Amino acid sequence: MSVENGAVPLAARPRLKFIDMARSIAILMMLEGHFTGSALAEKYRDDNNWLFSFWHNLHGLTSPLFFCVTGVVFIYLLSRSTDEPFFQNERVKKGFGRVRMLLFWGYFIQFDLITFFRDTYYGFEDLFKGGTRGFVYHLDWFQAFHVLQSIGVGIFFLLLIFGIYKIIKKGPLYLYYLIGALIIFVIYGYLKEHIKLYGVSEGIKTVKDPSAFIPQGAPKFIQNMIYGEFSDFSFVRYSGYVLMGGMIGAIIRHYEKNVRKWWFGVTFLVIGLFFNIAGQSLFHELDQFTNWIGLTAHGCFENNTTGFARMGQVAMLLGTLMLVDSKFKINAPLFLKMGQTTFPVYIVHVIILYGGIIGIGLDPEHWYHRQFNPWQAAGISAFFITVFVIMVKYIEPLTELYYKVFGIFYPKRKKLRNE
Numbered sequence: 001m002s003v004e005n006g007a008v009p010l011a012a013r014p015r016l017k018f019i020d021m022a023r024s025i026a027i028l029m030m031l032e033g034h035f036t037g038s039a040l041a042e043k044y045r046d047d048n049n050w051l052f053s054f055w056h057n058l059h060g061l062t063s064p065l066f067f068c069v070t071g072v073v074f075i076y077l078l079s080r081s082t083d084e085p086f087f088q089n090e091r092v093k094k095g096f097g098r099v100r101m102l103l104f105w106g107y108f109i110q111f112d113l114i115t116f117f118r119d120t121y122y123g124f125e126d127l128f129k130g131g132t133r134g135f136v137y138h139l140d141w142f143q144a145f146h147v148l149q150s151i152g153v154g155i156f157f158l159l160l161i162f163g164i165y166k167i168i169k170k171g172p173l174y175l176y177y178l179i180g181a182l183i184i185f186v187i188y189g190y191l192k193e194h195i196k197l198y199g200v201s202e203g204i205k206t207v208k209d210p211s212a213f214i215p216q217g218a219p220k221f222i223q224n225m226i227y228g229e230f231s232d233f234s235f236v237r238y239s240g241y242v243l244m245g246g247m248i249g250a251i252i253r254h255y256e257k258n259v260r261k262w263w264f265g266v267t268f269l270v271i272g273l274f275f276n277i278a279g280q281s282l283f284h285e286l287d288q289f290t291n292w293i294g295l296t297a298h299g300c301f302e303n304n305t306t307g308f309a310r311m312g313q314v315a316m317l318l319g320t321l322m323l324v325d326s327k328f329k330i331n332a333p334l335f336l337k338m339g340q341t342t343f344p345v346y347i348v349h350v351i352i353l354y355g356g357i358i359g360i361g362l363d364p365e366h367w368y369h370r371q372f373n374p375w376q377a378a379g380i381s382a383f384f385i386t387v388f389v390i391m392v393k394y395i396e397p398l399t400e401l402y403y404k405v406f407g408i409f410y411p412k413r414k415k416l417r418n419e
Contacts, residue, residue, distance in 0.1 A: 019324050021325070021335075022318060025061065026066045030349075031384065038353060040371070041372055046376055065171075067245065072318075074245075082165075099155050110144055131179065148346070161180045161246070167228070188211075188237055213229070248318065273312065276313060283305055316320050334389065348391065352384070353384075
């Protein structure tokens with residue numbers, strides 16, 4: 001087997017543990033941020049307090065890291081073999097399956113059984129009393145576009161661009177993902193300008209004007225994908241991170257022989273540092289030029305300053321982990337396993353904290369939501385992180401138990417086990 005562009009034969013490839021380390025850090029940051037953030041009382045949320053300001057800024061890195069690492073892992077594995085026909089590639093098939101699964105679970109965990117049964121009860125009560133109200137279901141949140149759906153659309157874009165690369169067959173794969181990411185970031189720049197023009201700022205949040213939702217007049221679940229009532233994880237905002245992650249995954253695969261060399265990780269550190277220090281000035285000047293030639297307007301590049309700064313921080317973290325992985329023998333199987341089990345951890349944490357599916361969770365409850373001091377909030381967070389670490393440790397028997405209880409919903413799995 002030939003070795004081109006630094007590619008390494010399969011048999012000679014040691015596992016790149018820094019990728020699992022990055023995934024583990026991302027899921028632990030998510031758990032800490034969500035449990036601490038949901039518990040910490042309002043009076044302790046002071047941006048003038050350096051500790052809260054540091055925590056709040058660090059928490060803002062979680063989503064970009066999570067989305068970016070998703071792209072890194074997916075394309076690093078997908079680009080292992082680029083010779084197979086697109087639709088015959090097992091990774092492509094699994095990718096489309098993953099997209100369907102993420103979209104399904106993304107909406108399913110937003111379903112509220114208790115609210116559904118309550119609305120049904122009141123509907124029948126009104127019917128028996130001869131009323132005209134009928135069955136009124138409160139499903140606004142069910143139509144929200146959140147983390148899993150956004151990741152699913154991001155993976156779909158990864159597959160789409162990979163398909164385009166297979167058709168064109170010119171240039172390196174990572175360049176395609178870079179171009180795709182830049183297109184998404186430019187579109188988001190325009191969307192962000194639209195939000196600033198039509199939203200009313202209240203502190204760090206923007207009150208949304210329904211008349212400015214995009215696309216205007218479309219169903220709510222479509223609007224939420226782009227800009228609607230519940231579109232905090234709009235794919236326009238977050239797909240750029242997934243595609244940038246895809247670019248990094250393709251670069252790692254392309255130059256795999258060099259990944260463990262010191263200069264490879266340092267390059268990521270330097271590039272990330274550059275975007276954090278000089279990104280805003282660079283994009284301001286770029287906007288001035290593109291506005292002058294009539295190519296763009298409304299500062300679409302400068303609007304993405306935060307996004308590129310976050311990508312810079314992700315690059316710095318990945319560079320650091322590359323250096324750690326290359327210089328030290330990482331022997332932390334449970335920590336690495338956290339990064340390999342992100343999906344069930346995410347689902348279960350949504351059910352416990354936000355009342356996903358069932359409708360009973362901690363955060364909606366008045367006795368819990370932002371009612372604790374920093375020490376108590378940190379203790380709650382540490383407790384639940386410990387719970388999820390234990391869950392991951394015993395994930396195999398827990399998975400078997402899950403399929404035994406809910407096996408009726410997985411007929412294909414049952415059939416395979418009986419063969």
